[in-house]
Amino acid sequence: MKCLCIIVLFLCLRCEAAGNKPRRGRGSMWWGIAKAGEPNTLSPLSPGVLYMDPAVHATLRRKQRRLARENPGVLAAVAKGASMAVNECQHQFKHRRWNCSTRNFLRGKNLFGKIVDRGCRETAFIYAITSAGVTHAVSRACAEGSIESCTCDYSHVDRQPHRSRAAAAANVRVWKWGGCSDNIGFGFKFSREFVDTGERGKTLREKMNLHNNEAGRMQVQTEMRQECKCHGMSGSCTVKTCWMRLPSFRSVGDTLKDRFDGASRVMMSNTDLEAPLQRNDAAPQRVPRRDRYRFQLRPHNPDHKSPGVKDLVYLESSPGFCEKNPRLGIPGTHGRTCNDTSIGVDGCDLMCCGRGYRTETIFVVERCNCTFHWCCEVKCKLCRTEKVVHTCL
Amino acid sequence: MTGTVLENLSGRKLAVLISFLLLCQLVCFLIGGLVAPMPANAQNILGTVCKDTTKVKNDTTKWFYNRGKGKCESVDLAQSDLSETDIVFAFQMPTPRESETFDYSRWQQNLIGVLQMDIRYHSQMEIKPHSTLVIDARLAYRNKDDPDDGWKLYTQSVEKRVLDCDIEIKSEDYLYNCTAMPLFELGSLYHDYYLLNIRLPVDKPDMNTHIGHVQDMWVTVINQNGGFTKVWLSLKTIFFPGIVGILIWFWHRIHLLQRKPVLLEEMLLTLGIALCILDLPIEYLTLLFDLPFMLLLSDIRQGFFYASLFSFWVVFAGEHMLIQEVKTKNSLKKYWKHLSAVILGCVSLFIFDMCERGIQLRNPFYSIWVTELGTNLALSFIILAGISTGMYFMFLSFMIWQVFINISKKRQSLPAMCSVRRLHYEGIIYRFKFLMLATMICAAMTVIGFILGQVAEGQWKWNDNIELEYTSAFFTGVYGMWNIYIFALLVLYAPSHKRWPANETNADTQILSEEIEFNRLPIERSEISSLTSFINKATVD
Numbered sequence: 004m005k006c007l008c009i010i011v012l013f014l015c016l017r018c019e020a021a022g023n024k025p026r027r028g029r030g031s032m033w034w035g036i037a038k039a040g041e042p043n044t045l046s047p048l049s050p051g052v053l054y055m056d057p058a059v060h061a062t063l064r065r066k067q068r069r070l071a072r073e074n075p076g077v078l079a080a081v082a083k084g085a086s087m088a089v090n091e092c093q094h095q096f097k098h099r100r101w102n103c104s105t106r107n108f109l110r111g112k113n114l115f116g117k118i119v120d121r122g123c124r125e126t127a128f129i130y131a132i133t134s135a136g137v138t139h140a141v142s143r144a145c146a147e148g149s150i151e152s153c154t155c156d157y158s159h160v161d162r163q164p165h166r167s168r169a170a171a172a173a174n175v176r177v178w179k180w181g182g183c184s185d186n187i188g189f190g191f192k193f194s195r196e197f198v199d200t201g202e203r204g205k206t207l208r209e210k211m212n213l214h215n216n217e218a219g220r221m222q223v224q225t226e227m228r229q230e231c232k233c234h235g236m237s238g239s240c241t242v243k244t245c246w247m248r249l250p251s252f253r254s255v256g257d258t259l260k261d262r263f264d265g266a267s268r269v270m271m272s273n274t275d276l277e278a279p280l281q282r283n284d285a286a287p288q289r290v291p292r293r294d295r296y297r298f299q300l301r302p303h304n305p306d307h308k309s310p311g312v313k314d315l316v317y318l319e320s321s322p323g324f325c326e327k328n329p330r331l332g333i334p335g336t337h338g339r340t341c342n343d344t345s346i347g348v349d350g351c352d353l354m355c356c357g358r359g360y361r362t363e364t365i366f367v368v369e370r371c372n373c374t375f376h377w378c379c380e381v382k383c384k385l386c387r388t389e390k391v392v393h394t395c396l
Numbered sequence: 397m398t399g400t401v402l403e404n405l406s407g408r409k410l411a412v413l414i415s416f417l418l419l420c421q422l423v424c425f426l427i428g429g430l431v432a433p434m435p436a437n438a439q440n441i442l443g444t445v446c447k448d449t450t451k452v453k454n455d456t457t458k459w460f461y462n463r464g465k466g467k468c469e470s471v472d473l474a475q476s477d478l479s480e481t482d483i484v485f486a487f488q489m490p491t492p493r494e495s496e497t498f499d500y501s502r503w504q505q506n507l508i509g510v511l512q513m514d515i516r517y518h519s520q521m522e523i524k525p526h527s528t529l530v531i532d533a534r535l536a537y538r539n540k541d542d543p544d545d546g547w548k549l550y551t552q553s554v555e556k557r558v559l560d561c562d563i564e565i566k567s568e569d570y571l572y573n574c575t576a577m578p579l580f581e582l583g584s585l586y587h588d589y590y591l592l593n594i595r596l597p598v599d600k601p602d603m604n605t606h607i608g609h610v611q612d613m614w615v616t617v618i619n620q621n622g623g624f625t626k627v628w629l630s631l632k633t634i635f636f637p638g639i640v641g642i643l644i645w646f647w648h649r650i651h652l653l654q655r656k657p658v659l660l661e662e663m664l665l666t667l668g669i670a671l672c673i674l675d676l677p678i679e680y681l682t683l684l685f686d687l688p689f690m691l692l693l694s695d696i697r698q699g700f701f702y703a704s705l706f707s708f709w710v711v712f713a714g715e716h717m718l719i720q721e722v723k724t725k726n727s728l729k730k731y732w733k734h735l736s737a738v739i740l741g742c743v744s745l746f747i748f749d750m751c752e753r754g755i756q757l758r759n760p761f762y763s764i765w766v767t768e769l770g771t772n773l774a775l776s777f778i779i780l781a782g783i784s785t786g787m788y789f790m791f792l793s794f795m796i797w798q799v800f801i802n803i804s805k806k807r808q809s810l811p812a813m814c815s816v817r818r819l820h821y822e823g824i825i826y827r828f829k830f831l832m833l834a835t836m837i838c839a840a841m842t843v844i845g846f847i848l849g850q851v852a853e854g855q856w857k858w859n860d861n862i863e864l865e866y867t868s869a870f871f872t873g874v875y876g877m878w879n880i881y882i883f884a885l886l887v888l889y890a891p892s893h894k895r896w897p898a899n900e901t902n903a904d905t906q907i908l909s910e911e912i913e914f915n916r917l918p919i920e921r922s923e924i925s926s927l928t929s930f931i932n933k934a935t936v937d
Contacts, residue, residue: 146442146614147444149462151492154493174496175498179623180622180623180626181623182437183493183498185440186440234436236694236699237748237752241846242435243850245438246440246616247440248614377598377608378609378610381479
């Protein structure tokens with residue numbers, strides 16, 4: 004019985020994979036924004052008018068374009084968030100076989116390459132870190148005041164953007180009466196709207212993406228630190244006001260990397276699996292927005308416990324990253340530098356997958372003996388240093 | 397004229413009065429919890445890094461801001477090759493929301509700024525512990541009618557702050573954990589928009605050299621919520637005439653007597669006046685005028701109120717000590733030990749307050765905590781205040797304990813008395829204890845409420861629909877409670893006008909025994925309470 008079940012499931016997955024081939028990663032094209040031009044070209048030249056690079060325009064879905072239009076300044080924040088995420092990913096994975104390399108950004112191609120077509124751990128991390136990056140950057144931009152449409156409400160209820168004058172007056176009243184909420188509320192909501200656009204949550208892969216996106220956002224939210232200030236009588240703590248501070252993105256990246264290491268492999272739970280099949284008979288209806296996030300993934304190994312909100316999930320095991328695989332867009336570890344003394348993944352044995360490595364001594368010219376001030380490094384010397392570099396064959 | 401209203405009030409009337417007051421108390425609590433927003437709102441503002449290309453850096457007519465016409469050229473600190481003198485961190489407050497440009501309302505009362513730095517670890521430039529940060533801070537204001545670049549200087553100062561940072565993982569690109577530094581306190585929020593420009597000067601070779609690699613600067617501004625001010629002021633507006641009225645009635649009552657007011661009555665009057673001053677809603681004036689001293693004034697008003705409340709308790713307990721030298725009017729001299737503790741505490745707090753908030757009137761960026769001397773001075777004043785508070789409470793609890801010992805002693809002689817008189821005395825002791833209990837409950841409620849407020853989050857949920865704003869409810873509840881408490885004291889401790897023969901014709905259905913007991917009482921003019929007369933009699937016996 005169980006065997007039959009798994010076969011059915013397998014068939015199901017196969018057919019889904021086949022059916023969705025052209026639309027794979029449909030919600031993830033916006034990643035390209037990280038490489039599309041300087042952020043400065045994205046900022047509004049004058050309020051309300053947004054100059055959009057055609058290259059940027061091409062990466063966005065219709066809804067994402069609408070969101071960018073409705074929230075001036077947000078595109079620059081998203082771009083910053085995406086590039087922050089790419090940098091963080093490359094930092095976290097710089098010593099691994101898969102080093103989060105990005106491809107030249109071309110129309111219709113994914114920034115991270117074809118690896119995202121597979122529902123593996125690496126893909127899970129990419130989704131989580133990019134979604135976290137957007138949440139972080141948008142919240143930050145709200146704090147800076149460079150997005151003017153950040154919400155003020157304390158109730159985290161989805162509200163349609165008001166444009167009428169009465170609503171505007173009401174907003175000002177709300178602010179003068181009870182102040183405004185933290186910026187993370189808007190960052191979280193906006194990231195859901197923007198990042199999760201293409202993921203309807205119908206197929207297992209879409210559910211995986213949704214889950215990982217949400218995990219990234221949750222990570223930013225839960226890592227916020229509370230700071231307080233006492234300002235009662237004579238500065239005593241009879242009155243204390245607290246606020247939440249955004250975490251540094253590096254610490255979000257660190258935690259997500261830990262989650263990557265402990266990611267759980269999932270499959271659809273039985274009840275959820277049947278639901279879309281039944282729905283296929285009826286008219287194709289949209290999954291309600293809220294319900295999109297209400298699903299429970301079942302661990303692949305029934306002995307494991309089901310993944311929590313902040314856990315990363317994946318569907319299939321990772322491909323080997325040793326050899327070049329054009330079908331999956333894997334460049335292989337040929338030519339990667341490695342550390343011959345390390346026994347970890349950055350060690351030459353593991354990194355080069357046993358192919359051996361070449362050792363050479365090169366001279367590098369780099370900035371050294373810099374004197375730093377609080378903002379910028381000022382005077383540096385150029386030093387010629389000798390370096391021993393090991394590269395995989 | 398036999399005593400206070402408290403003793404002559406029938407049980408039922410007392411119950412009605414108390415339940416009415418409790419109802420008022422509940423209303424106060426619920427107004428705070430359901431109507432008012434939380435007391436203060438914090439807004440996190442990330443500094444925009446502006447490039448200052450001017451040659452002269454001390455020109456206070458040149459302002460850098462990141463929104464509106466004439467905004468500054470913003471740069472990325474990580475990628476720039478600027479000199480540190482060309483960098484200005486601009487904080488424009490309040491930040492826009494919902495596509496609106498929000499402005500401060502005068503109902504928001506005050507503005508407190510806290511500075512936080514994001515400092516990146518750099519192996520060549522580690523932060524030394526307790527290094528000094530020098531900031532050149534300039535605050536400007538603008539009003540709604542002014543043009544976008546019409547910023548005017550509000551205040552300017554070069555300040556030092558102690559940078560307290562630590563780091564767990566010492567690796568490049570990780571951030572230090574730095575504690576927040578107090579930046580400024582504005583006692584009045586008179587203008588619509590404020591702009592803060594911060595520079596980190598490097599005029600001297602050792603200035604700002606050990607502060608690491610600054611990546612971001614955050615300023616959190618805290619302002620009182622307009623809604624809270626409105627609710628608070630409405631409470632004050634309601635309480636003030638009530639307290640003034642009852643105070644006039646009380647004093648009138650005393651003047652009707654043929655004797656001079658006794659100490660307890662004078663203390664009650666002082667307490668009433670202190671409460672009147674606390675209740676006086678002068679915050680309305682801030683809506684019209686720029687009054688930066690409001691923070692200091694409210695501290696002083698509160699301090700005066702607490703001082704008179706504490707003094708009253710001592711006198712209240714002392715006057716019911718039951719061992720009294722008759723004939724001489726008690727004076728405050730008898731309580732010099734206790735009162736000096738109160739006064740010492742208040743004076744040291746006052747000096748501390750003048751040193752901090754008083755100087756902030758001149759320079760909002762001033763903080764007493766940045767210099768070694770200032771910290772020691774402030775700490776010593778606070779410790780002094782703490783010690784005197786502790787002393788005071790020791791004295792007070794000793795006194796109250798003595799009172800209860802005395803009462804229980806006298807109680808033992810009660811069975812020897814005739815039943816009517818005994819009932820009467822028991823009633824008085826009961827009511828005295830009742831009032832002591834009320835005081836204890838009020839004090840305990842305040843303390844418990846405060847602790848709960850520290851432990852719990854700002855909001856409590858009863859169910860999905862009702863959200864209780866606990867912090868506000870605590871403030872209005874406690875404020876209302878002490879008002880009601882003093883109101884009750886003034887009512888119950890006013891001299892009674894009841895004359896016993898008239899009592900018989902009273903339409904009120906009173907318990908017979910209660911009516912009789914009063915007839916038997918010896919009338920003593922010099923005492924305010926027949927409790928003390930009972931004591932005197934007992935000692936004579």
